[in-house]
Amino acid sequence: MYQVLKEVGLDLERANQIAGFHTNNKQKIGVPFAAVFLINFLDVCYQEKELNQRLKRLYPAVNEQETPLPRSWSPKDKFSYIGLSQNNLRVHYKGHGKTPKDAASVRATHPIPAACGVYYFEVKIISKGRDGYMGIGLSAQGVNMNRLPGWDKHSYGYHGDDGHSFCSSGTGQPYGPTFTTGDVIGCCVNLINNTCFYTKNGHSLGIAFTDLPPNLYPTVGLQTPGEVVDANFGQHPFVFDIEDYMREWRTKIQAQIDRFPIGEREGEWQAMIQKMVASYLVHHSYCATAEAFAKSTDQAVHEELASIKNRQKIQKLVLSGRMGEAIETTQQLYPSLLERNQDLLFMLKVRQFIEMVNGTDSEVRCLGGRSPKSQDSYPGSPRLFNSPVHKASSSQTYQTEQNNAEVEMELDHFSNGVSESSSNGFLNGSSTHGIDLEECDGDMVDSAQSKRQLCGGSQAAIERMIQFGRELQSMSEHLRRERGKNSANKKMLKDAFSLLAYSDPWSSPVGYQLDSIQREPVCSTLNSAILETHNLPKQPPLALSVGQAAQCLSLMARTGSGSCAFASVDDYLH
């Protein structure tokens, strides 16, 4: 069964929860029912997976941590005459249904986030009951639930018996056709121009409401016995082609951005962009490119070339997993930096430990056996650096766990880390400074990808790694004594040590640490620290402005500007 669940892609905790519920029932009602329950249960799993996928696709700009999407009706936010079933998706009327005073509504669990841009849900009329006095629409939190949607302030509805629309008023306006058993009614909220239109069986009925307030909840109301409706918040494909409608708005918003006037300042504009590009290249120490670019655009570089090259060298080492050498070089070139910044040093060392497990750190590689053939196979590094390209998505998921402000910058850094090797790789070879970089490039590829033995498979290396781990442990204790508890450091160390708990660390739950992509945040932190000591900005202006754009978008989402949905920064970073 867990096999099935894995295929379904459900997280185990959730599965246990549902499965537990299921076994309880089995005891009471016997095996055939258990089978039915199992099928239902799997159904729910599939549905949930489909729901997640569809919501992700429809509303990529929504941050569900901050503003969760509606996924079902709320059992807490309804009038007592409303009954819910089928995972709170089915609504039925259980009142007397004698007068309009018996009307009852239910709201969805969450309001519609503005970052949807365009939001859509559908309701299928399972039965029109006695009179079919059903209303489908939207309402704000706190609106009386003993009413049909549309009758009160901040409440909007389309009613089945007369086809009228009710815009915060007890009297309706002729709007669309009536609807009844078997019909599928859709409600679309456009959060860009704050309008709403309905659909019936996949056909748009035209604008029903304008000037809608923010934070409305999907709402349905029923009024006579026998009325039953099912909601589809994305559990199933929609009858109406909402994605086509969204395409239109995406195009509109993007055209608006493209046509945005930069006015009289065209010259300044260009100079500013050139400055940003130049500073970006310097920051990431693409020295040859930076030099050439500065020359051709007639700009001054605010850092000495040698300094750039030093940083470049250190970054190269980190990115190729040779942490020991990286730490050594840093200490050599910037003697006081790591001494003053013990947390940074600790982080570098933890990374070094991980690279030892990986078999890539120079200390263990010199102990391990290497094939002589691969020794000369320079240049091997571009291949190594190229490989993460295919894993772009995995790196993104990791980064979303980080705090918001850094997301875009790291993403950005990542993509540049890739191009770096191809454009600037030759510089390493021509470097005249102490350490010979190309020494072991060849089998780094091997050890990372094909062999995958602990510390490269050498016993001596394993011993060195264990010893290093002890040193690390004592450093951690020392740090704690000196500077107090640091939960980040603690977790870092714990995760790193956890690698040893598995026979195959690469495929273990903590195996992600071994991925070369994880070197990039380390690399960027170290680079920023070096730059800070030179009184240079921690982040290049380009990354800052990209980050600012991303921040603006999330701010727009919070303040209810729906157009942020169709202006993802990613779309403009090719």
Place this chain on the structure above:
Amino acid sequence: MACIEILFRISDKFTATSRHYVDRLFDPDPQNVLQGVIDMKNAVIGNNKQKANLIVLGAVPRLLYLLQQSSSSLELRTECAVVLGSLAMGTENNIKSLVDCHIIPALLQGLLCSDLIFIEACLRCLRTIFISPVTPVQLLYTDPTVIPHIMSLLSRSQHTQEYITQIFAHCCKTPEHQMVLFNHGAIQNIAPLLISPSYKVRMQALKCFSVLAYENAQVSMTLVNVLVDGEQLSQVFARMMQRDKPIEMQLTAAKCLTYMCRAGAIRTDDNCIILKTLPCLVRMCSKERLLEERVEGAETLAFLMEPDIELQRIASVTDHLVSMLADYFKYPSSVSAITDIKRLSKLRHTRDFCNQLDHDLKHAHELRQAAFKLYASLGSNDEDIRKKITETENMMDRIVSGLSESSIKVRLAAVRCLHSLSRSVQQLRTSFHDHAVWKPLMKLLQNAPDEVLVMASSTLCNLLLEFSPSKEPILESGVIELLCSLTQSDSPALRVNGIWALMNMAFQADQKVKVEIVRALGTEQLFRLLSDPDTNVLMKTLGLLRNLLSTRPHIDQIMSSHGKQIMQAVTLILEGEHSIEVKEQTLCILANIADGNTAKELIMTNDDMLQKIKYYMGHSNVKLQLAATFCISNLIWNEEDGSQERQDKLREMGFVDILHKLTQASDPSLCDRAKTAMQQYLA
């Protein structure tokens, strides 16, 4: 005065330089000629005056000569084609002059060359000429070898693809053109271009398919089976209707699918019609679209749903279409305002402004006629939709004023709309009467081209229905003469409508009206219509006769004056080769005659007729048996004078036996009818 002088000097100077350019075309040194053509090319770009001068000075024949000469270098020939193409880009007059110089055959000839650059230059020029409205498209088809050759050039380059598809899209105007292109493999050759990387090529290819498929079942049926890159063509078109695609592309793709659907190649309940094409066309009618797009959108939508009530129902609730169309009448705000502005602006001699206004006025007409067409189509079947339309703001007033607009297109569309709405009993009783639509309608009938007349008279038929309150005022306006004259028309549709209207008018009418109809029509014309080659005309004429011959006094009166001819006509039809419906209608007339007091005798004394009735009582078709039995039943009815004699005579002739047999008939109504008749004998 000085001003004018300067003007003259300038134009003199122009002519002088132009002459210089032309002179250089005659230089003995080919190198100088080439340089001359190149200089000419640079001089004419964007300069209409220069273009006109060069044409007047005879540059075209010389350029054509150089282009056709095989001794000319390829470079020279290419440059000649480029200059000619540039000249064609000017005014319509330029195009006319070029066509008069036989440029088309010369360029088509040029396509036989193997050099791609030269071919492209020729095609570009041909394209410019053929897309002009002044060029007769027939010139593309004069030489039968041209189309296959052009078709073969489609594979040469993206440019040849763009120009050729554009030429085809503009030159396919008749079913013959469609078939020529179809037979030379247009579909197979152009289909792959729908996924060309060039937008222009994709767009022109799409336009080709829209003109090829229009009202052409063979093309449409072929299109549905075409695969482009493994995908069905209807799917490719559906993708082109996505809402982020350019409007032009969405609209043209919707046209293609509409035409394929109307030609029967795609079902009307297919999702790509119901969920894609229809909503796309409704979107084209929205205020956000350009005027041209709104016109085309509305016309195409009207065409798409004309025969299908389900599509009409869906469209009527989609995106407030009915009220959206009302906006079509709000452009420009008023016609009189425009003419006022025009008068004012003429005083100021701002010609461009005037042209703009003419343009707007034309659009105003186009918009109105498109809206009327779409309303007509929407309301052609469903009563609720008709109600919705007539309840739209000022709708009836708009139709009434549309009926007397200057533009014939608008008048025709307005009367179509009125006709569609006139199918509603409720509207006939209410809004039609309230707005006295019969008045402008009658006016329209006085003097109109046939297509308007057909629609108008058809509408009149509905207005003359017995329950229509407009019937009385129309009668008083002397419509009978007009309708009688319609029955003499050459057009079968007009004859049907004329006689149909008379038939409706005669239904349960006063004796006076009936007499007036018979008088105005004349028996001679009546009998001519009874031998009309068109069955519809015959049926309606019989219907008219039947309506005339109802209620006893009317029957006797008409039969006493026209009995002989009517009996003759009846005999003729019963003896002739006619459909069951015609014969049934005729027997019903006979039954009506048999209901008269004196008219009965015309049958009783006609043994031949009685034999015919007897024959039809034993016919294999129940309807005919029923009508014939009804006739006999009327003849032997008890309460009337002389019923005993008639009963006796008919018994002698063996009718009782037949009736007796019919009481055993399996058809219940025939059985009943026979029993009722038998009772007359028993009483």
